[in-house]
Amino acid sequence: MYCGAFSEISQPLLLMGMKTPISIAVLPLSKAGKSSVPPMRVPAEKLVRDIRRATRKHHSAEDKIRIVLEGLRGEESIAALCRREAIAESLYYAWSKEFLGEALARHGFKRHAER
Secondary structure, rough: OOOOOEEOOOOOOOOOOOOOEEEOOOOEEEOOOOOOOOOOOOOOOHHHHHHHHHHOOOOHHHHHHHHHHHHHHOOOHHHHHHHHHHHOOOHHHHHHHHHHHHHHHOOOOOHHHHO
């Protein structure tokens, strides 16, 4: 059933590992198979942003701690660890800074900015 020129697909589109579906507006087709309404396009940048936002990985606190501890063990390089876990090295270092900062705070040490 179509409402106006556009309608939502009854089954939302799920792309590679997405947790949230993306609904796509479709045009009704005439009997000849051509669109009866001129197409209205979503800007490509917005579509790409929406897909990237929906496919972004969300790591649990346990995963972050596990990855940081593996890096601190030093059994393999940080670069190899990050490749294996499919994360950026900058993300690993942000997690390790946060992890070590929390550990120091729990034991009564203050950061330089807090002294």
